[in-house]
Amino acid sequence: MSNQVATLSAESITLKEETPGQIIFKRFRRHKLAMISLGVITLIFLLSLFVKYIAPYKADDLQVGNYFLPFGAKDLDTGKIHLLGTDHIGRDYFSRLLYAGRISLSVALFSVFISELIGIVVGAYAGFYGGLLDNVLMRFVEFLITVPSLPLLLIISSMLLQNPDLIPIPAPILWVMGKVTLLRPNDARQAVLIIAVLAGLGWMTAAQLMRGMVLSLREQTFVEASRSMGASNFHIIFRHMIPNAMAPIIVDASLGMAGYVVAEAALSFLGFGIRDPIPTWGNMLAATQEFMFDKPWLPLIPGLPIFLCSLSFNFIGDGLRDALDPRLKM
Amino acid sequence: MSAYLIRRFFQMVLVVFLSAVASYTLLNFAPGGPLAGLGQVSQSARFRITEEDIARIRQYFELDLVLPVRFSRWFIGEPRGPLSIAGHEFFSGLVVGCRIPVQENVLDNKGSYVTRTVGCKEDVTLGDLVGRRTSRGVLFFDFGLSWTTMRDRPVSVLLLSRLPNTLRLLGIELILSLIIGIPLGIYSAVKQYSRFDYFFTTMAFMGSSMPTFFFGILMILFFSVIPKIAGLPYLPPGSAEAVRDYIIPWVGTIKAGSLADQILHVILPCLVLVFVSVSGWSRFIRASMLDVLRQDYVRTARAKGLTERVVIIKHALRNALIPFVTIIVFSLPGLFGGALITETVFSWPGMGRLYVQALGNSDYPVNMAILFITAVLTVIATLMRDVLYTVVDPRIRFN
Numbered sequence: 067m068s069n070q071v072a073t074l075s076a077e078s079i080t081l082k083e084e085t086p087g088q089i090i091f092k093r094f095r096r097h098k099l100a101m102i103s104l105g106v107i108t109l110i111f112l113l114s115l116f117v118k119y120i121a122p123y124k125a126d127d128l129q130v131g132n133y134f135l136p137f138g139a140k141d142l143d144t145g146k147i148h149l150l151g152t153d154h155i156g157r158d159y160f161s162r163l164l165y166a167g168r169i170s171l172s173v174a175l176f177s178v179f180i181s182e183l184i185g186i187v188v189g190a191y192a193g194f195y196g197g198l199l200d201n202v203l204m205r206f207v208e209f210l211i212t213v214p215s216l217p218l219l220l221i222i223s224s225m226l227l228q229n230p231d232l233i234p235i236p237a238p239i240l241w242v243m244g245k246v247t248l249l250r251p252n253d254a255r256q257a258v259l260i261i262a263v264l265a266g267l268g269w270m271t272a273a274q275l276m277r278g279m280v281l282s283l284r285e286q287t288f289v290e291a292s293r294s295m296g297a298s299n300f301h302i303i304f305r306h307m308i309p310n311a312m313a314p315i316i317v318d319a320s321l322g323m324a325g326y327v328v329a330e331a332a333l334s335f336l337g338f339g340i341r342d343p344i345p346t347w348g349n350m351l352a353a354t355q356e357f358m359f360d361k362p363w364l365p366l367i368p369g370l371p372i373f374l375c376s377l378s379f380n381f382i383g384d385g386l387r388d389a390l391d392p393r394l395k396m
Numbered sequence: 397m398s399a400y401l402i403r404r405f406f407q408m409v410l411v412v413f414l415s416a417v418a419s420y421t422l423l424n425f426a427p428g429g430p431l432a433g434l435g436q437v438s439q440s441a442r443f444r445i446t447e448e449d450i451a452r453i454r455q456y457f458e459l460d461l462v463l464p465v466r467f468s469r470w471f472i473g474e475p476r477g478p479l480s481i482a483g484h485e486f487f488s489g490l491v492v493g494c495r496i497p498v499q500e501n502v503l504d505n506k507g508s509y510v511t512r513t514v515g516c517k518e519d520v521t522l523g524d525l526v527g528r529r530t531s532r533g534v535l536f537f538d539f540g541l542s543w544t545t546m547r548d549r550p551v552s553v554l555l556l557s558r559l560p561n562t563l564r565l566l567g568i569e570l571i572l573s574l575i576i577g578i579p580l581g582i583y584s585a586v587k588q589y590s591r592f593d594y595f596f597t598t599m600a601f602m603g604s605s606m607p608t609f610f611f612g613i614l615m616i617l618f619f620s621v622i623p624k625i626a627g628l629p630y631l632p633p634g635s636a637e638a639v640r641d642y643i644i645p646w647v648g649t650i651k652a653g654s655l656a657d658q659i660l661h662v663i664l665p666c667l668v669l670v671f672v673s674v675s676g677w678s679r680f681i682r683a684s685m686l687d688v689l690r691q692d693y694v695r696t697a698r699a700k701g702l703t704e705r706v707v708i709i710k711h712a713l714r715n716a717l718i719p720f721v722t723i724i725v726f727s728l729p730g731l732f733g734g735a736l737i738t739e740t741v742f743s744w745p746g747m748g749r750l751y752v753q754a755l756g757n758s759d760y761p762v763n764m765a766i767l768f769i770t771a772v773l774t775v776i777a778t779l780m781r782d783v784l785y786t787v788v789d790p791r792i793r794f795n
Contacts, residue, residue, distance in 0.1 A: 099598075208778075209411060209774070209775075209778075212726060212774050212777070212778060213415075213729070213770065213771060213774050214729055214730060214733055214770060214774075216736050216737070217733065217736065217751055217763075217766065217767060217770065218767075220736070220751070220752070220755055221422065221755060221763060221767070222422070224755050224756075225422070324605060328605075328607045331607060331609070332607065332608075332609060332737055335609045335737070335740075336736065336737065336740060336752055337752075337756060338755065348609075351609065351610070351613070355613065355741075358613060358616065358617060358621065359621055362617050362621060365613050366613070366614070366617070369607070369609075369610035369613060369614075370610075372607050372610055373605070373606060373607060373610050376605040376606070376607060377601070377602060377605040377606075380601060380604070380605045381601070384601070
């Protein structure tokens, strides 16, 4: 009898154990706008992933004479439908939009990955070892953060793009990038250069965040415990510091995605990013801006996904910040 | 204090020098440039360009000097000739460059011909520099001559012609953003979790995620293109002032260049910039206000029985504005450099658009000048921030 009571109460009292992942997801789910944004981003990513099967045309398929076709116009030769019409030189706008998404998102994704990686390594190193190197590095980072970044981005990317021999890119990287963005290796060079420029000027916040985290973690007892058990610096940095400092880095990465999508579009828009036959949202916008007075949908269509991506990634970052570390909330 | 300032001054000089070196070297790797077209021109027999012509053009652009010498002449205007002490000239034979390089086409390992410089037919010595046109040096605000945008006119003239437009646009924007942004942020922080706060934070979020080029195009569409088609009053979509008089429905004829014309032109770009910076700044104010409202001294003030109005304005706001110093001070370089994207979208003839145009035309002296001045202003802004912080917040000390 008493036995039965014990089992009953134990079942009703104890909570089901939750993994940290479940707890975080539960908290993330509470942020409604972030959940909606996650849905939007997933949709855009899926469209970009399966672009080959969805897009009716190739990105650079020209049809002479079929300029400015309206929405849903039917192609007389093939019977295929131009869902969003065609642009000023007769390319299917819907297909271009999808291919552009693939390129814009891959550029942003790679840039985020590389810049966070650099930031983590530099920040952890500077924070852990301190000293002169830390001083010089952080002064440099501080200066780069305060200087207006767009002029720098423009000048570097314009020079790199015009002068392909300045930095030779190994063929395997071009090949991989070509596979990812569905471009010929020679065209993928532009994407690689833009990634390099964006990541090269974008790693500073991650480094500052990482350094701050490492500085505070360095004083924690578990680090001391690990050191007293004979752990090497390398072990401490990679097994204790970096995993524990991941929360702000993940938030920064999500906000960074928003920033890079916009930055890449801005570069292409101003004419110093990826150039025309290759579609990106930014250069589609730039190319059709002049027709906005009589065909305003042409620049609006590529502008919308830029805005959506930027907004969604910002909301996701906000939601992640709430979920991962409530103390970080602004 | 003075020791601190002196140390900071030397740091500033170092940073300015390094950024000058960086921008100069960067741009000297740049392709294009004044000699890019010469190779093609010399193909045709009638207009064949001689070696001497090329040497003259190279001399005009100082491309015949080695990089450090060229940089030094660009930066401080020296050396102008041999070192002369008490009537004697030293180092006049020192080789500082190459007037006519020997070039040959070499087959590279990929099987294509590349032109490579292999030697020098005629050297330039320090003595040859006497009588050459020199700038007084960038450090003394002489940025040399523009190459393409306004050919052979001083860059500083070009910059000064664009600066008023940018100052007008960004000055109005700065003042409006302050007037709108600060009260919005405060109100939203004081009424945290109210309906207004939710609406405001969402709007501010949208504003800070909105790419300016997209927003600009939307604005042109809604306030310029559609009303114009519909026959309603519309705003001019671009440029700083009209070329000829125009008629706006219900308002009447607007004279080109008049005050009304200028105001109408500034509205749209200003709206875009204000929207973006208000969303950023008011979010910032809101966060810092929320932070301050949680402090003990605010509770003390309330406990003393002060009215909520006094608590917020006298006790909370003044402290919440401290971190705002950073934002204000760092809008200084922006005020000079202009808004690249917005100015381009609205074809506003300011510094930002000049920068983009110059970059597109390979007019590198202009870019270098703008970059350099921006860097200097940034450094000054950093110093101003640090000094101002100690003024507005006595808890912070120099060290």
